[in-house]
Structures are given as C-alpha cells and as structure tokens.
Amino acid sequence: MHVILIAGGWSDEREVSLSGAAKIRMALDELGHNVSFFDPADDFKKLLATAKQADFAFINLHGTPGEDGLVQAVLDKAGCPYQGAGPAASYLALNKAASKEVFEDKGIKTPDWQIVTPTQGREAQLKLNLPVFVKPNKGGSSLGMSLVKRIEDFPAALDKVFSMCQSALVESFIPGVELTCGMLGDRPLPLIMIKPKSDADFFDYENKYAADGAEEICPAPVDDTLTKSIQQQMVTAHAALGLTGYSRGDFMVTKKGEAFLLEVNTLPGMTPTSLLPRAAANIGLSFTDLIAELIRLGMETRTH
Incomplete structure (x- = not known):
C-alpha cells in the first residue's frame, strides 16, 4: 500500500513525534509498504490532496494537530483510512477535564x-x-x-x-504507584509499572524519554485481582470515549489498592522507550507486528 506517515506538527511534543516516526518508518518499510513522509508543520495545505492519493495514513502526532482530531477529520474527508480514534473521540480524550467527566459518569475513579x-x-x-x-x-x-x-x-x-x-x-495528588494499561483493538494489554528516578517527584518529560529515565516493569508485579480490575476499567474508558484501534490509560494506585484513572492517550508514544510497544512485546508482538496490527485495525474500522 501507499502509506503516508504523518508526524512532526507544531506542538511542544514535535521532537517526540519525529523520534517515534523514524522507527515507524523502518517498520512500514519492512512490511513492504510504499511510504511517504508528511509533516503538517510544513505542508498542512496539501494534506487533503495528499491523503486522497494514499491507501492509508499512519498518524504519529502528539498534541495539536493530531490528538485533537483535526488531522483525522481531514483524512475522513479524503476517504483515507488511518489507525486509532476518529475526530470526536480524539478531541474528547485530549481534553482532560471532559474525559474525566466521562470517567466519573461510568463509575471510574479519577482524582478530584x-x-x-x-x-x-x-x-x-x-x-x-x-x-x-x-x-x-x-x-x-x-x-x-x-x-x-x-x-x-x-x-x-x-x-x-x-x-x-x-x-x-x-x-x-494521589500518592502511590503508577501503572499504565494499553488497549489493542478491544483487548487490554499487560500492565506496566512505572518507577520514576529516585530524585524525581513524578513521571516527567525526562523520565519518559531519556534512555536512563524511569524504570518500567512489564508485566507489572501486582496481583491478578488488581490487574483485572484496572484492565476492565480501561476497557470501559476506551469504549466510553468512543475510541478504536488502540489507546493507553495512566493510573495511580494507592497503598490500599484503590486505582484512579488519570487520563487516556489516543496516540500513544512510539519511541524506542515507549510504553505501549513494550506491553505489546510482552504478548509476543514485535514492533513491526504491532504496526501491522494497527494498520489492520484501521482498515477494518474505516473501510467497512
């Protein structure tokens, strides 16, 4: 297929987007696709026309545009399928306050x-x-x-x-342990426990992307009851927000075992240190396998 890889953009997370895109490009090449790179920061005016000529778009944008649903809306107009959530669900999940209202409505605990x-x-x-x-x-x-x-x-x-x-x-502030749960299709992935560096107050930008950042343990060393509870909450949140394809939710768990959902990410990071690829690897999916599955899910969602 002719795949346009959309990355870069103009948010503060541009460099993270480009870092992930480099690895995605390698996987797309390995899968035998004809890949064209598209950066909205340089060529946004050409997005609609470019998308009309493509068989699929793989989006690796963070912040605006991308996670806000703008690029997805243009791709829908072009009739170009893509992985992940559509415009409305993307925007709802990106707005932390709005998504927390949805969590509360579904009985999912979230911090005040x-x-x-x-x-x-x-x-x-x-x-x-x-x-x-x-x-x-x-x-x-x-x-x-x-x-x-x-x-x-x-x-x-x-x-x-x-x-x-x-x-x-x-x-x-919820004191406790941070766990993250990814979704692939309609199934939850193994949990990952995140331990920030000892001198960090929380899982900040450096902890997330530095090679010597936070320790990430997969599967998380927690009991089956807590694992299943968080996975079920993630399934509920994913569906309630109207998400498709994949997502990743971040939870804080107190010493009493109470889990609080912080937020859900509709375009999870795809850098070498990212969490969702690590969870996918734990169930036997290589990075290339993961990219292939996301394309399959995207085509299934938007071509039927």
Missing part, C-alpha cells in the same frame, strides 16, 4: 479536579487540598506540569500553563 482558565487568571482560588498537580488541560508528555506543595507556588504553576496558551487542570 478543577479547571482554571486564563480568564480567571493566576489569582484563581484553589479549591482542592494540597498537594496538587497543575497541568495543561490539553497536552501530553508531562510538559508544563508542576507539583504544587505550597499555596504560594500555585500562581507560578498556573502561569506556566497559561504561557502555553492553555487552561489549567488542577488535580489532587
């Missing part, structure tokens, strides 16, 4: 939260008990995130988010 908009400004009242995380409401890779332990640090954390032209999601 509030939204602070630039209109409210840095003088907005904190309605949650400290400590709290302050993060962009739409974004990933832990960019712009702060762990606020003192009320006097709250305005500066808001400023960091507002400087990214974002509203801020303020979320109660």
Whole structure:
C-alpha cells in the first residue's frame, strides 16, 4: 500500500513525534509498504490532496494537530483510512477535564479536579487540598506540569500553563504507584509499572524519554485481582470515549489498592522507550507486528 506517515506538527511534543516516526518508518518499510513522509508543520495545505492519493495514513502526532482530531477529520474527508480514534473521540480524550467527566459518569475513579482558565487568571482560588498537580488541560508528555506543595507556588504553576496558551487542570495528588494499561483493538494489554528516578517527584518529560529515565516493569508485579480490575476499567474508558484501534490509560494506585484513572492517550508514544510497544512485546508482538496490527485495525474500522 501507499502509506503516508504523518508526524512532526507544531506542538511542544514535535521532537517526540519525529523520534517515534523514524522507527515507524523502518517498520512500514519492512512490511513492504510504499511510504511517504508528511509533516503538517510544513505542508498542512496539501494534506487533503495528499491523503486522497494514499491507501492509508499512519498518524504519529502528539498534541495539536493530531490528538485533537483535526488531522483525522481531514483524512475522513479524503476517504483515507488511518489507525486509532476518529475526530470526536480524539478531541474528547485530549481534553482532560471532559474525559474525566466521562470517567466519573461510568463509575471510574479519577482524582478530584478543577479547571482554571486564563480568564480567571493566576489569582484563581484553589479549591482542592494540597498537594496538587497543575497541568495543561490539553497536552501530553508531562510538559508544563508542576507539583504544587505550597499555596504560594500555585500562581507560578498556573502561569506556566497559561504561557502555553492553555487552561489549567488542577488535580489532587494521589500518592502511590503508577501503572499504565494499553488497549489493542478491544483487548487490554499487560500492565506496566512505572518507577520514576529516585530524585524525581513524578513521571516527567525526562523520565519518559531519556534512555536512563524511569524504570518500567512489564508485566507489572501486582496481583491478578488488581490487574483485572484496572484492565476492565480501561476497557470501559476506551469504549466510553468512543475510541478504536488502540489507546493507553495512566493510573495511580494507592497503598490500599484503590486505582484512579488519570487520563487516556489516543496516540500513544512510539519511541524506542515507549510504553505501549513494550506491553505489546510482552504478548509476543514485535514492533513491526504491532504496526501491522494497527494498520489492520484501521482498515477494518474505516473501510467497512
């Protein structure tokens, strides 16, 4: 097939996108596809016309455009199938506040939260008990995130988010262990336990992408009951958001074994250190196998 590999873009996660695209390109070549690279940051005006000439689009974008559903909407107009979620589901999942409303509606625990908009400004009242995380409401890779332990640090954390032209999601800090659960098709993948470096407060950008970053253990060393509970919550969240193909959810688990879903990522990272490829490898799928399966799922979803 003629596959366009869409990566790069103009979000703060551009470099992560390009890093993953290099490995995806190798897998697509290995699968025998005719691959063309497309960067929306350079050629967005040509996206519709380019997509009309392709058999499939493999999207590896993070943030806007891509995770917000914009590229998917254009591809739908072109009649070009692609992997992963469609436009509406992508946008819903990217908006952390909106997705948390969906989780709560389905009975899935998520940390207490509030939204602070630039209109409210840095003088907005904190309605949650400290400590709290302050993060962009739409974004990933832990960019712009702060762990606020003192009320006097709250305005500066808001400023960091507002400087990214974002509203801020303020979320109660849940002490515990971080677990992540990927979805492939309609089945959950093995859990991965994430242990940040000892000097890190949380799983930040460096922990995620540095070669000597956080320790990631797959399958996670937790009991079967907790594993099945988190996997079922992930299946429910994936369906409730209207997602297809794949996704990855991040959970915090307390010492009492309570799991809280933080967010769901519709275009999981595909770098050599990324979590979903590692979970897929645990069930016997090589990286190339994973790419082939995502293409199969995308074609099945959008050509029937």
